[in-house]
Structures are given as C-alpha cells and as structure tokens.
Amino acid sequence: MSRLAPQAIVIGASAGALEALSVILPSLPKDFALPIIIVVHIPPDKRSVLSDLFRAKCQVQVLEAEDKEPLEASTAYFAPPDYHLLVEGNNTLGLSSEDPVLFSRPSIDVLFESAADVYGPRLTAILLTGANQDGAKGMLAVAKAGGELIIQDPGTAFAAAMPEAALALCPDAMVMSLGGISEYLRRIA
Amino acid sequence: MxxxxxxxxxxxxxxxxxxxxxxxxxxxxxxxxxxxxxxxxxxxxxxxxxxxxxxxxxxxxxxxxxxxxxxxxTVQVSEMFRDPGYFRAIREKVVPHLKTYPSLKIWIAGCSGGEELYSLAILFREEGLEDRTIFYATDINQDALQIAEAGVYDLDRIQLFTENHRRSGGKSSLSDYYTADYGRVSFDKTLRERVVFSDHSLVTDAVFGEMHLISCRNVMIYFDRPLQDKAVGLFRDSLTRKGFLGIGAKESLRFCSHADAFKEFVREEKIYQSTAK
Incomplete structure (x- = not known):
C-alpha cells in the first residue's frame, strides 16, 4: 500500500535530545519540503537556547514557536519552555498553559495528539531518546489516525525508557538509528 | 456513509x-x-x-x-510576577510614563485567580502610583473572580512568588503584603481597595473605559485568530492615546490584523504602545 505524502514531521525528545537532534536536524537540506515541529523537555525557567543553538548549525530555518505562528516548509519549530505546543487546523501553531502532562510542559503527547487530529494519515511522528513515558500515548494517537511512526532504536538511545514505552504501545512502528532517521527524512521530503 | x-x-x-x-x-x-x-x-x-x-x-x-x-x-494558570522581566520592564520603562498622569486606569483582562492583579497592585504601591490608580480586574469565570477577590493562595506557592518578586526588581519584601495561616496566605485587603472586579468577556462585551495600561497575558493564546483580532481591536479602542498593552511572553501581535495600531515598546517583554490617535 502506498502511503500519502506527509504534510508535517513532529519530533519528541527528552534526555539526550541535544545530541540526537544534532545528528538529524543539521542533515536536512535547505529546501526540505515540510515543517518540522519539535518538543524537547526543558526546565520551565530557562530561556530556550535550543533554537539559537540549532539555528547556527542547520540549513533549514530554526524558530522558537510563537502563538498563532503560520507553519512553513523547511522550517523547524521548537516548543518554548513552560508552554504546550499544539497544531491548529488552519496550518498554524498554538500555545497553551494547561497543566503539565506527566510532569512536562511542553508535552510530547499534547503536540502529537493535536498533530494527529489535524494531519491524520499525512503525518510522520518521530520519538527519540528520553527517560520517561511521554510520547507513547501521542504515538498511539498518530497510529490510530493512520500516520507514520518512527522510534529511535532503544539500543542506540542515550536513554531507552521513552522509546521503549512507545514501542510497547506501538509495536508496528519503524525502528531506526539516528543516521537511519536522517536518511529516511531526506528521502521523503 | x-x-x-x-x-x-x-x-x-x-x-x-x-x-x-x-x-x-x-x-x-x-x-x-x-x-x-x-x-x-x-x-x-x-x-x-x-x-x-x-x-x-x-x-x-x-x-x-x-x-x-x-x-x-477556562484555563487558570498563573503565578505572581510570572516572567519577572515583564514586571521589571513595567517598572523601569512604563511607570515613568504613567507618572505623568494625574489619574490612572489599569485593566487586567482575564485576571484568573488574581495573581497578576496583586503583582501590579504591589508594584504600583512600591512606585507610589497606587493612590491615583483604579484597577479593573475582569474574567468570564465567576469562580476565578471570587478567588481573585479573596486573595488567598496556598503557602507552598509563596516561595516562587517571592523569588519572582525579587527578580522583578521589587523594592519591598513580599511578606509585607500577606499574613500566613493554616498553610495559606491572605493578601492585604488594602491592596484591593482600588480594584473593581467584574465579569467581562472579551468575546461578547464592549469597551469600558480609557485605559492607560492593559495587561492581558496568556489569555488570547486560547482564541483563534479572528477572535484574537477582535480582542486586540477592543484593546486598541479601550486605550488612551499612547496607552500600553502587555501580552504573554510567547504571544505576538505580528499575526494580528491590528498590528499597525501598536508599536513595540519593550520588544523582548511583549509590551506595546498604542499609535492610534
């Protein structure tokens, strides 16, 4: 069965995120055809340094998401600290100060569930390294909506708990190394 | 089907x-x-x-x-002096302008449980502006308004509030303004002597005064874009000439159709000034 081309990529990562994303994001070409929406667990009181850090080493545009920001191709959006990041139906991003989910705000589950609602099967969700359970329910929501799942091989992850929890819930997900994920993304967009 | x-x-x-x-x-x-x-x-x-x-x-x-x-x-999440840099900017950049007016009207739109209201009331007292100010604290949620009017918070939140107040450039000790009892703190009732609490909806209600400063933070993130436009239009029409509008740290007027009616006043703290006549 041929799959519908995705309209967006969502990525979730926690402990070890910096190193993992440093393999994936800088490898994407300047003309990467999709928006990439990313939640990384960060302490609430930190001014986010993620977007500044990756802007310097990526060819795609890198932004910290603002409320109601329109989504554009070849752009990576990071959730700001202390807000949930959601995808809205009119191709924009939204923020929310609702309660933390599994002690996290931003929460990977919240982003992934909202993206699954909007994109249905036209979504690729990627869950990377992390030491908690966030993202597993979000991956399941993406799977139920017919989207495509990629989980970092827990054996290669800095922290295996998060990819393992997602695999337990979504055993049919594709399992890849970071290099494999990079290569796969360059192929689909 | x-x-x-x-x-x-x-x-x-x-x-x-x-x-x-x-x-x-x-x-x-x-x-x-x-x-x-x-x-x-x-x-x-x-x-x-x-x-x-x-x-x-x-x-x-x-x-x-x-x-x-x-x-x-209705999402009710706030803390006193949340984003201390915002309150520092109000104190250092906006207050000098406010001091030139003989009387002031300040609107906290979507005041939730009152944390931001008390923050501004304390800041205005520290800056000697309280006596000439009327605060309007509005929300659509009656329960939230009651909490705001009571000014009672859990004791375990006070450490954060105190730290935020200090980082905002507070000129007094936060403990001057509350009494603690049974795991709760009650804020001094004199802080709300100049406050009008009111049930007001940014969606369905109208302009209600000539404000010098409107603070509406992390309220419009729950609105869609047309509704955000409407609310910002309401703020534009409710502000006095060269009045100020403060919004949440990750909100922006960039995507709003009334962006032209405002200029960035303190860009990094999302404080705008009306350019309407």
Whole structure:
C-alpha cells in the first residue's frame, strides 16, 4: 500500500535530545519540503537556547514557536519552555498553559495528539531518546489516525525508557538509528 | 456513509459550543480548536460521559453541571510576577510614563485567580502610583473572580512568588503584603481597595473605559485568530492615546490584523504602545 505524502514531521525528545537532534536536524537540506515541529523537555525557567543553538548549525530555518505562528516548509519549530505546543487546523501553531502532562510542559503527547487530529494519515511522528513515558500515548494517537511512526532504536538511545514505552504501545512502528532517521527524512521530503 | 470518528467528534464539539452559547451565553465558539478539543476530551472522560454529545445533553438540562464544565474550558494558570522581566520592564520603562498622569486606569483582562492583579497592585504601591490608580480586574469565570477577590493562595506557592518578586526588581519584601495561616496566605485587603472586579468577556462585551495600561497575558493564546483580532481591536479602542498593552511572553501581535495600531515598546517583554490617535 502506498502511503500519502506527509504534510508535517513532529519530533519528541527528552534526555539526550541535544545530541540526537544534532545528528538529524543539521542533515536536512535547505529546501526540505515540510515543517518540522519539535518538543524537547526543558526546565520551565530557562530561556530556550535550543533554537539559537540549532539555528547556527542547520540549513533549514530554526524558530522558537510563537502563538498563532503560520507553519512553513523547511522550517523547524521548537516548543518554548513552560508552554504546550499544539497544531491548529488552519496550518498554524498554538500555545497553551494547561497543566503539565506527566510532569512536562511542553508535552510530547499534547503536540502529537493535536498533530494527529489535524494531519491524520499525512503525518510522520518521530520519538527519540528520553527517560520517561511521554510520547507513547501521542504515538498511539498518530497510529490510530493512520500516520507514520518512527522510534529511535532503544539500543542506540542515550536513554531507552521513552522509546521503549512507545514501542510497547506501538509495536508496528519503524525502528531506526539516528543516521537511519536522517536518511529516511531526506528521502521523503 | 460512515464518518470517521474524529469527524463526528468535530461536529459534537461545534454543537456543544453552540449549545453553551445559546443556553448560557458563554461563547467559546472561536476558541483555538486544538486546545478546546483536548480539554473537552478531558471533561468528557473525567466527568464520565461516553461521548461529547452525552455531555452536551446533560449540561443543557442541568445547570449545576455548568461550573464544572467551565472549569475545564477556562484555563487558570498563573503565578505572581510570572516572567519577572515583564514586571521589571513595567517598572523601569512604563511607570515613568504613567507618572505623568494625574489619574490612572489599569485593566487586567482575564485576571484568573488574581495573581497578576496583586503583582501590579504591589508594584504600583512600591512606585507610589497606587493612590491615583483604579484597577479593573475582569474574567468570564465567576469562580476565578471570587478567588481573585479573596486573595488567598496556598503557602507552598509563596516561595516562587517571592523569588519572582525579587527578580522583578521589587523594592519591598513580599511578606509585607500577606499574613500566613493554616498553610495559606491572605493578601492585604488594602491592596484591593482600588480594584473593581467584574465579569467581562472579551468575546461578547464592549469597551469600558480609557485605559492607560492593559495587561492581558496568556489569555488570547486560547482564541483563534479572528477572535484574537477582535480582542486586540477592543484593546486598541479601550486605550488612551499612547496607552500600553502587555501580552504573554510567547504571544505576538505580528499575526494580528491590528498590528499597525501598536508599536513595540519593550520588544523582548511583549509590551506595546498604542499609535492610534
């Protein structure tokens, strides 16, 4: 069965995120055809340094998401600290100060569930390294909506708990190394 | 034809929001869908209904269910002096302008449980502006307004409030303004002598005064873009000439149709100044 081309990529990562994303994001070409929406667990009181850090080493545009920001191709959006990041139906991003989910705000589950609602099967969700359970329910929501799942091989992850929890819930997900994920993304967009 | 279940849920949500408006005049119809959907799913699950339509039927016929549902639909998260840099910018950049007026009107729009109101009241007292100021604290949620009016918070939040106050450039000790008892703190009632608490909706209600400063932070993140436009238009029309508007740290007027009516005053703290005549 041929799959519908995705309209967006969502990525979730926690402990070890910096190193993992440093393999994936800088490898994407300047003309990467999709928006990439990313939640990384960060302490609430930190001014986010993620977007500044990756802007310097990526060819795609890198932004910290603002409320109601329109989504554009070849752009990576990071959730700001202390807000949930959601995808809205009119191709924009939204923020929310609702309660933390599994002690996290931003929460990977919240982003992934909202993206699954909007994109249905036209979504690729990627869950990377992390030491908690966030993202597993979000991956399941993406799977139920017919989207495509990629989980970092827990054996290669800095922290295996998060990819393992997602695999337990979504055993049919594709399992890849970071290099494999990079290569796969360059192929689909 | 069989509808996918998400599509059906979308219909149910629209119907429920319409029902809330027609029956109770609470208008969430232009709230940002992704977060409304999430909160209604939570409400449905935790209130024990199998579908959103079932929840709708109940809330239509049983008025007692309304406050509970509103509790889900209105997000009440705040802390005193949240984002200390914002309050520092008010103190250092906005207050010098405010000091040139003989009397001041300040509107805290969407005041939730009052944390931001008390923050500004303390800041204005520290800056010697309190006696010439009237504060308007508004929200659509009656429960939240009652909490704001009571000014009582859990003791375990005070450490954070105190630290925020200090980082905001506070000129006094936060403990000067409250008394602690039984794990709770009560803020000094003199702080609210100059406050008008009022049930006001940015969605359905009108302009109500010539404000010198409007603070509306992390309220419009729950609105869709047309509703944000409407609210910002209301703020524009409610501000005095060269009045100030403060919004949340990750909000922006960039995507709003009234962006031209404001200029950035303190860019990094999202404080704008009206350029309307």
């Amino acid at each position: 069989i509808e996918p279940s998400e599509k059906i849920e979308e219909i149910e949500i629209r119907l429920l929001l319409e029902a809330l408006y027609v029956r109770y005049h609470y208008d969430f119809r232009n709230y940002a869908m992704a977060s409304v959907r999430r909160r209604l799913r939570q409400a449905r699950e935790q209130m024990g209904f199998s579908t959103i339509s079932a929840l709708q039927e109940r809330v239509l016929h049983d008025e007692a269910m309304l406050p509970r549902l509103l509790g889900y639909l």
